[in-house]
Amino acid sequence: MARDEPDRDNRGAEVRDDDNPNDPFYLAALRLPYYANNNPVVSVDRRPQHVQVEEDWNDIGFLQLEILRLRDEVIGALAREGEVRARLDGLLNSEARWEEHNSIKNHKAVLAQKEDAEARLEAVLRSRTWKLGRALFAPIRLVRRALTGRSRDS
Amino acid sequence: MPRFSIITPVFDPPIKAFDACARSVFRQSYSDWEWILVDDGSTDREVLDYLRRLDDPRVRVRTRHQNGGIVEASNDALNLASGEFIVLLDHDDLLANNALKRVDEVLSENPRIDYLYSDEDKVDDEGRFFDPFRKPAWSPERLRSQNYCCHLSVIRAELMRELGGFRTGYDGSQDFDLILRITERAQEIAHVPEILYHWRVVPGSTAGDAGAKPYAIEAARRAVSEHLDRLGIDADVTVTPDLYLKSTRRLSRCPLVSIIIPTCGSRKRVWGREAVLVETAVASIIQRSTYENYEIVIVYDDPLTPDDVIDRLRHIAGDRLRLVPYRKSFNFSEKCNLGVVSSSGEYVVLLNDDTSIQSPGWIEGLICYFVEPDVGMVGPKLLLEDGRIQSAGHFNKEGPNNVAFGHHADDRGPFSVLQIAAERSGLTMACTAIPRRIYNHVGGLSPEYPRAFNDVDFGNKLWLLGYRMIWNPHVVIHHFESATRNPSVSPKEIHRMWERWGYMVNGRDPFLPWFSSAIHGIDHDSIS
Numbered sequence: 001m002a003r004d005e006p007d008r009d010n011r012g013a014e015v016r017d018d019d020n021p022n023d024p025f026y027l028a029a030l031r032l033p034y035y036a037n038n039n040p041v042v043s044v045d046r047r048p049q050h051v052q053v054e055e056d057w058n059d060i061g062f063l064q065l066e067i068l069r070l071r072d073e074v075i076g077a078l079a080r081e082g083e084v085r086a087r088l089d090g091l092l093n094s095e096a097r098w099e100e101h102n103s104i105k106n107h108k109a110v111l112a113q114k115e116d117a118e119a120r121l122e123a124v125l126r127s128r129t130w131k132l133g134r135a136l137f138a139p140i141r142l143v144r145r146a147l148t149g150r151s152r153d154s
Numbered sequence: 155m156p157r158f159s160i161i162t163p164v165f166d167p168p169i170k171a172f173d174a175c176a177r178s179v180f181r182q183s184y185s186d187w188e189w190i191l192v193d194d195g196s197t198d199r200e201v202l203d204y205l206r207r208l209d210d211p212r213v214r215v216r217t218r219h220q221n222g223g224i225v226e227a228s229n230d231a232l233n234l235a236s237g238e239f240i241v242l243l244d245h246d247d248l249l250a251n252n253a254l255k256r257v258d259e260v261l262s263e264n265p266r267i268d269y270l271y272s273d274e275d276k277v278d279d280e281g282r283f284f285d286p287f288r289k290p291a292w293s294p295e296r297l298r299s300q301n302y303c304c305h306l307s308v309i310r311a312e313l314m315r316e317l318g319g320f321r322t323g324y325d326g327s328q329d330f331d332l333i334l335r336i337t338e339r340a341q342e343i344a345h346v347p348e349i350l351y352h353w354r355v356v357p358g359s360t361a362g363d364a365g366a367k368p369y370a371i372e373a374a375r376r377a378v379s380e381h382l383d384r385l386g387i388d389a390d391v392t393v394t395p396d397l398y399l400k401s402t403r404r405l406s407r408c409p410l411v412s413i414i415i416p417t418c419g420s421r422k423r424v425w426g427r428e429a430v431l432v433e434t435a436v437a438s439i440i441q442r443s444t445y446e447n448y449e450i451v452i453v454y455d456d457p458l459t460p461d462d463v464i465d466r467l468r469h470i471a472g473d474r475l476r477l478v479p480y481r482k483s484f485n486f487s488e489k490c491n492l493g494v495v496s497s498s499g500e501y502v503v504l505l506n507d508d509t510s511i512q513s514p515g516w517i518e519g520l521i522c523y524f525v526e527p528d529v530g531m532v533g534p535k536l537l538l539e540d541g542r543i544q545s546a547g548h549f550n551k552e553g554p555n556n557v558a559f560g561h562h563a564d565d566r567g568p569f570s571v572l573q574i575a576a577e578r579s580g581l582t583m584a585c586t587a588i589p590r591r592i593y594n595h596v597g598g599l600s601p602e603y604p605r606a607f608n609d610v611d612f613g614n615k616l617w618l619l620g621y622r623m624i625w626n627p628h629v630v631i632h633h634f635e636s637a638t639r640n641p642s643v644s645p646k647e648i649h650r651m652w653e654r655w656g657y658m659v660n661g662r663d664p665f666l667p668w669f670s671s672a673i674h675g676i677d678h679d680s681i682s
Contacts, residue, residue, distance in 0.1 A: 064495040065488075071597030075615050079654040082618075086657040 159237030163227030326370025412499030530621025548580030580613030
């Protein structure tokens, strides 16, 4: 069955599960013994397929440019993080300000209602109807006080 | 121990002004202070009576029977002070009502602050305030040209005593000398961007006329000269006709400088003559530079750049020339990075091909600042073809802008800001010098910005990592702006810039807070 056929690389060599060339650790594992023996790294003829290599690169120059690019990415990521944090702070602040604003607005509304009620009460107290009513009911109040035995000052 | 000791040497002030000064102290909305007044032998009866009548347990008056000068009187006041911080107040000036309260708030937030200064304005005889000075964030290079910190100054008493207080021999600039010495040692320095001090203008005062006291200017010159000595900076300090100080630094060695010029060999009519821009730039370097040890690295588009241009460059620059072909689609940042990794100088100068060197000592004038390890980039005054300013550095306000674009080359700017070397929040990449180690540290120019904003991004990266950027107006270079390519900006670049630095470029500029982006320069109305 096809399933029993061993996997092969592009040169037709058998590839075992434990040395899959697509595994990023595979290349490092191949090189480790050379590092351990303090030997120069030799070329590895089997490459992971996802590594793209330019044909006309200048090794050192290319690596220097890559280092610059990676540093730029790291610093750029830091800057982006700072931006996100600043925006988040801004949003939280604006939310807090919005709540504060709303509570002030509510407070103002309550104050306005109170002032409105006071004004209406004042108007009622100053109205002729109220004064007339008070005058009409004054004898009744006096009788009630006399019956209950309360003085005007008590 | 009170929080603040306000120290005021007194010598025959106009009584009305002295009274206003005293009232401004008593009006403070913060109460934990003492006021030490040292009368330096005043002869005015009104002043002496006024001092006698000052009846407040927080006020201490000491009388010197002989006039010993402002330094001795100030030191006497310092010796009497028991507060944690010393607040300097002249006998005819005013504190804003909330000055001490505001200072206390800032100091309470950060216990490492040893020195604090605020914005200031001036006050006339009628009590009218004018000439507000919106100051930069801590700007040591600017301080070497002018005592911009001045008022209000608040200093940790312990440090001030450790440094011996005011020094004799610096009368008239004793506070400048003190600030220079304090800031050399301060753990942290804070700026409060609010006007907390009103400086009295009277005939003959320094507030009204900086040239009124020539001895004070000479004392300031000596103070800066000694300050640079203490920092190990070898420089001549001179007084400019505008009465500011100019430090001309000497180089102790002559390291290799790599001048990187990206080009595609394009032509343009400049000063009435058709020319290949890169040839003009290289010829001006060869003809005018007084610096000996430099190489010119031309990163040219291959095969776009004509062969005859390359041949002529070889002829003009000779052994100094290094040619680096670039074979990708246009990306200014990548071209510069390629030039830098292909070069070998200790310092790199990124130079556009549409430039022409004017100042013979331009390389020295740019790299001399790198004796201070936190200086990350230095740039010159860039002029347009017609002689107006193209860039005096960058400032941020509703996005990045060129400072003073289109202004006359000799425009002084408010508080002479266009005449003195000082920190900037960014510089134009048309010409900048950068130490190679710092260029590498920040990852060079970002390839994410192929055309525009690469300089803004680079400057912000330097800022993020704690480096200073200095604009030097004494180095002048012509920049025939965007002569080589289309100056348009892609939406992608704008998006990337805002994604990384939106808050920074949209905020208030730390070094030029009063500038306006609306006119690409100085908004004189907003500061007066």
